[in-house]
Amino acid sequence: MGQFDMVKDFFLGMSRSRVALLGAMVVTVVTPLLVGYMLVDTLWHVQNPYFGAAVYLVLGPVFLGGLALIFIGSFFFRGEREVHLFTLEYLRKYFTEPEMFGRLRRNVFLIVLLTSINITVFSLFLYRAYHYMESTSFCGQFCHTVMNPEFTAYQNGPHSRVTCVECHIGAGADWFVKSKISGARQLVAVVADTYPRPIATPVHGLRPARDTCEKCHRPELFHGDKLKVTNRFLDDEQNSEVHDVLLMKVGSAGDRAQSSHGIHWHIAPENRITYRATDHSRMVIPEVRLTGKDGREIVFRTPDADKLLAEAAAKAEEREMDCIDCHNRPSHVYLEVEDALDRQIMEGAIPRELPFIKRQALAAVTVKYPSSEAARTGISENLTRWYQQNQADVIKARPELLARAIAGTQTAYAQNVFPEMNIGWGTYVKQIGHGPDFNIGCFRCHDDRHKSADGRTISADCNTCHTMLAMEEPNPPILKTLRGE
Ligand code: HEC
Ligand code: HEC
Ligand code: HEC
Ligand code: HEC
Ligand code: HEC
Incomplete structure (x- = not known):
């Protein structure tokens, strides 16, 4: 050898x-x-x-x-x-x-x-x-059907240049390992076809927002209010444009000024807010606990809190409020149906000159379609039929208007509705605000029904969070003033 x-x-x-x-x-x-x-x-x-x-x-x-x-x-x-x-x-x-x-x-x-x-x-x-x-294409496109809604909504959101892992994993080996373990579990669910449709929200294993969002944003340094001007279109013949003007009291989480105030007051270091919801979706919140700087606790409860929490039993989770309780759609922005169409009209993709297009587009996209493909053809047929029957002269003179309207309406639908994953209009609820019925988002707590022992309530006063400067006005004087006209 x-x-x-x-x-x-x-x-x-x-x-x-x-x-x-x-x-x-x-x-x-x-x-x-x-x-x-x-x-x-x-x-x-x-x-x-x-x-x-x-x-x-x-x-x-x-x-x-x-x-x-x-x-x-x-x-x-x-x-x-x-x-x-x-x-x-x-x-x-x-x-x-x-x-x-x-x-x-x-x-x-x-x-x-x-x-x-x-x-x-x-x-x-x-x-x-x-x-x-760690790449966005692996997270967002590999399991195409499963992630298509999240990926599409992500691309249309303000964070489309932020990678998935910056919010979902963040820095550090422990979260990297955790994410790979849950990733492997998800891969099995995809292969075995046992994943939920739609994917459940809120995400319960999500890394605390303080570790992720605050790498880039620092609400303690915010100050002052923010003007919010919304363009909307009515369902009349002219698709009339109206504006809402709100002064949002964004406020500050109080750092150098030492005084937190306004909307970001909730996440100031001196305030700790925890709450108990009746189930994993966090839609019903019967109890809110506020711990101030001096350690004094105030508990706000609804009249039916005992009953609701007893029924919820094990499902009632205690959670510390953070960015995600309001900004739950910072990245996966699914628009509500009217907002989606208004945006296409505002961008000119749906031509405003076409009579009744807001109303008819709304009718076409709120039909329940079995698949994305069926929706494309359905929207096209629906609009074509209506305009041929009711506005034949208009579309004969300018056929390109109808073609553009169809394409824009299809886009509004395709960016927000995903029949393959059972995602319809409003499936994913946005918690920032309160919706037209004042029953979601901020109003889960701010409904004047949550009372403390000494009778204080969490305010539902319309001027707590914003000052309303104009509501559905075609030509609000406040905008003229602001624009110096
Ligand atoms: C700006 C931060 C941010 C980025 C970037 C981001 N996400 Fe999310 N994602 C979130 C938040 C916040 C939630 C909802 C958390 C909650 O409500 O509990 C979420 C929820 C989800 C959900 C659960 C379903 C849902 O919509 O609630 C999936 C799946 C998901 N994200 C995948 C992705 C993928 C894939 C990417 C990259 C293409 C990505 N995310 C990029 C912040 C982000
Ligand atoms: C890697 C950096 C980064 C991270 C992490 C990040 N953001 Fe952002 N965020 C940005 C940038 C950049 C913008 C501005 C985008 C623009 O103006 O187009 C932005 C914009 C925003 C806006 C304003 C959106 C608008 O419509 O004007 C909000 C609200 C926001 N982020 C919340 C969050 C929340 C909540 C998280 C955590 C879940 C988060 N961000 C995580 C970089 C980040
Ligand atoms: C109590 C609910 C709530 C919490 C908690 C909250 N925000 Fe906000 N935030 C808002 C509202 C409401 C606005 C104004 C939105 C609008 O323009 O309609 C806002 C605005 C913002 C903006 C845009 C500011 C601007 O001037 O354009 C950023 C960025 C932001 N928040 C980040 C965060 C981060 C990061 C956290 C967590 C550390 C957080 N927010 C916690 C409700 C909240
Ligand atoms: C989990 C419950 C909860 C949710 C959800 C919530 N808040 Fe609050 N908020 C509170 C509590 C508790 C207070 C303090 C009430 C008091 O001290 O009288 C408060 C106080 C406020 C204040 C007054 C802060 C100050 O300057 O003193 C504003 C403004 C506010 N919230 C805005 C919002 C907005 C906007 C949203 C939704 C985007 C929201 N809140 C969602 C619990 C909540
Ligand atoms: C606890 C805070 C809070 C209270 C109280 C509150 N709002 Fe709001 N409201 C918001 C927030 C936050 C938004 C912005 C939502 C968004 O950014 O999409 C909003 C948006 C709106 C809008 C929509 C504007 C638009 O075009 O998008 C209207 C209308 C409105 N509020 C009316 C009211 C009225 C009327 C009351 C009193 C009954 C009220 N709000 C009380 C927080 C509040």
């Missing part, structure tokens, strides 16, 4: 084991593919999530499996001339017998070279695979 050197022994050992040979073949085939793709991806950032999955989730593990086979094969080889590679005895010989040590030295260069190639490929692989799994 002594006349062979280590490298030769290695190849000899390998050639005598079928397992190791198989491993060698796998590695030989996979390595160029893997290295080639990783170079291309490093240089040009491949966007296609399926190429990435094929390489990082399939080829990568196959490559590692091939390497493992080589070592297992060589290690367990028991042929007529056993090589005993990697045993202590074998290695000891190399280091104790001078002649063999000399051979080892001559081969050191080769061994170091091979090992460093392996380590380089391996680290490049880990690095690229990590980036791939």
Whole structure:
């Protein structure tokens, strides 16, 4: 055995084991593919999530499996001339017998070279695979049908340049590991087709907003109020434009000014608000607890709090209020039906010149369609039929108006409704505000029904959160003043 050197022994050992040979073949085939793709991806950032999955989730593990086979094969080889590679005895010989040590030295260069190639490929692989799994295209597009709604709503939101992981995982190894464990569970649910449609919200394992949102936003440094001007269109023949003008008392979470006030008062360090909801959706909140700077507690409860909380029992969770209790749709912005159409009209995608288009588009998008495809054709047929029957002259003179209106209406629908995932208008409720019925969002607490022991209530006064400067006015004087007209 002594006349062979280590490298030769290695190849000899390998050639005598079928397992190791198989491993060698796998590695030989996979390595160029893997290295080639990783170079291309490093240089040009491949966007296609399926190429990435094929390489990082399939080829990568196959490559590692091939390497493992080589070592297992060589290690367990028991042929007529056993090589005993990697045993202590074998290695000891190399280091104790001078002649063999000399051979080892001559081969050191080769061994170091091979090992460093392996380590380089391996680290490049880990690095690229990590980036791939953190990429927006992997999170948003890999499980296409499942994530399509979230991904679409994300692209139309203000955070479309913020990656999914910046909000959903954030920095640090512990959350990275947690996310991969829950990711694996989700992958199983997708493969087994057991995932909920729509995906449940709120997200219960979500990282506390203080660790994620506050990496970029600092409400303690906000101050002053914010003007909110809304353009809306009515359902009359002219699709008349009206405006709401609100002065939002955004306020501050009080940092240097030391005085928190207004809407962001809730998240100031000196105030701690916890609440108990009757179920996981957090829609009904019978009890709110406010702990001030001096540690004094005020509990606000609705008249039926005892009954509701007893019925809810185990499902009633205690939660500390943070950004997400108001900003639950910072990124996945599903518009309400009127807002979605108003936006298309405002952007000119749906032409305002077309008589009654607001009313008719509303009628066309609120039909329940079985699939996105059916919705596309349904909206087109619905509008075409109505305009042919009722506004034939208009669309004959300017057929392009109807074509644009159809396209804009289809967009409004496609960006917000996803029949494949059972997501209709208003499935995902926005908690910032209160909706037209004053029963969601802020009004889960601010309904004047939550009373403390000394009779204080959480205010529903219309001027607590905003001052209303104009409501549905075509030409509000306040806007003229603001614009200096
Ligand atoms: C600006 C921060 C932010 C970004 C960026 C972001 N999300 Fe979210 N995501 C949230 C918040 C907040 C929620 C809802 C939390 C709640 O109500 O509990 C959420 C909820 C979800 C949900 C649950 C369903 C729902 O709509 O409530 C899924 C799935 C999801 N996000 C996937 C993604 C994917 C995929 C991306 C990237 C394409 C992404 N998110 C990017 C903040 C973000
Ligand atoms: C990586 C940085 C980053 C993170 C993390 C982040 N945001 Fe933002 N956010 C931004 C930027 C940049 C904008 C401005 C976008 C623009 O003006 O188009 C923005 C805008 C906003 C706005 C104003 C939206 C509007 O319509 O004007 C709100 C509200 C907001 N973010 C809340 C949140 C919340 C809540 C979270 C945590 C769930 C969060 N952000 C996480 C960077 C971030
Ligand atoms: C009590 C509900 C509530 C909480 C809690 C809350 N916000 Fe807000 N935030 C609002 C409202 C309401 C607005 C004004 C929205 C509008 O323009 O209609 C706002 C506005 C903002 C804006 C835009 C400010 C601007 O001037 O355009 C950002 C950014 C923001 N919030 C971030 C945060 C972050 C980060 C947190 C958590 C640390 C947080 N908010 C907690 C209700 C809340
Ligand atoms: C979980 C319950 C809860 C929710 C949800 C909630 N609030 Fe509050 N809010 C409170 C409590 C409690 C107070 C303090 C009442 C008191 O001290 O009299 C308060 C006080 C306020 C104040 C007065 C702050 C000051 O300057 O003293 C404003 C403004 C306000 N909330 C706005 C909002 C807005 C806007 C929303 C929705 C986007 C909202 N709140 C949602 C619990 C809530
Ligand atoms: C606890 C805080 C709070 C109280 C109390 C409150 N609102 Fe609001 N309201 C909001 C917030 C926050 C929004 C903005 C929602 C958004 O950004 O989409 C809003 C939006 C509105 C809008 C819609 C404006 C638009 O075009 O988007 C109207 C109308 C309105 N409020 C009327 C009222 C009236 C009337 C009352 C009194 C019965 C009232 N609000 C009480 C917080 C409040």
